Amino acid sequence: MKRALSSAIPLQLILFLSLVISMVACTPSRKLNYFNNLPDSTVVHLPKVIEEERVIDKGDVLDIQFNAKDQDAVTPFNKQTSATMTPGGGSKSSVAPPAQGYTVDPLGIIEIPVIGKMEVKGMTSRQLKSRLTALVSPYLKEPIVDVKFNTFNITVLGEVRAPGTFNLTGAKTTVFEALAAAGDLPNSAKKYNIHLYRDYNGERSVTKLDLTNKSLLYNQQLFQMKPNDVIYVQTRRSSVFREDFGLVASIVTLVVSIVTLGFTLTK
Structure with a gap:
């Protein structure tokens, strides 16, 4: 009787441990899915995105090209660059490669052949184009x-699959494109508490984003990325606990299994 009772104890421990593990491993879907509170309909109409002109800032790399009827007269104005080849045809990297063009220095200045130095920080590409056209008009006929901007750097850190700095293409980039460049978020990430650090056009801020709430889709200033934005994704504490608990549970299960086997053999 005692032997039967003793052999039943390890079995009860195994069942109890399995129940606890399953309870801890379960995570509410509302913490894992994007935009849980969207209406249950086929199409959800969102407000139109208002086009905003990007402002030139220090560190930006600009692609500036001059053209005119007389190509020989244009040549001195264009920056001469040599093409470079990446061994092996290039590869995807978590670090943005250096872009070619005119780099805006810390004082917001670039230097263009013939024209010389000029301050461009705070201008839009359209305003710079107009200014340059006026400056070269005395030298070029119908210039x-x-x-164009050569860089749109975004940095993604924390609980993502491939953290790093990425040079994204396109004039408009969303938070989804930034996270996709970093390999998206694993289930262990806090989708409901993401920090966005922004230093743009003389203003610095840190804003919390909730990717589980549809309100982000209606906030253009947050949903649309700005150059040099930094996204930091936190790890859910329960995920760390589950990893540690899973290791301990595996060891305990192994020990209980050995004890159970011992009781079985001694019957």
């Missing part, structure tokens, strides 16, 4: 000036 055409093209100004």
Whole structure:
């Protein structure tokens, strides 16, 4: 009788341990899914995105090209760059490669051949284009000036699959594109408490984002990324606990299994 009772104890421990593990491992879906409170409909209409002109800031890399009917007259104005090849054809990296063009220095100044130094910080690409067109008009007949941004760097840190700094393409970049560049968020990430650090156009701020709430979709200033934004994703404490608990539970289960086997063999 005592032997039967003793052999039943390890079995009860195993069942109890399995129940506890399953309870701890369960995570509410509302903490894992994006935008839980969206209406249950096929299409959800969102407000139109208001186009905003990007402002030139220090560290930006600008692609500036001059054209005119007389190509020989244009040549001195264009920056001469040499093409470089990446061994092996290039690869995806967590660090943004250096971009070619005119880099805005810490004082907000660039230096263009013939024209010389000029302050561009705080201007839009359209304003810079207009200014450059006026400056080269005495030298070029019917000049055409093209100004584009070569960089849109975003840094993603914390609980993501591939943290790093990424140079994203396109004039508009959303928080989803930034997170996708970092490999998206694992289930262990706090989707409801993400920190966005922003230093743009002379203003610095830290804002908390909740990716589980639809309100982010209606907030253009937060949903749309700005150059040099930093996203920091925190780890859920329960995830760390589950990892530690899972290791301990595995060891306890192994010990209980050995004890159970011992009782079985001694019957």
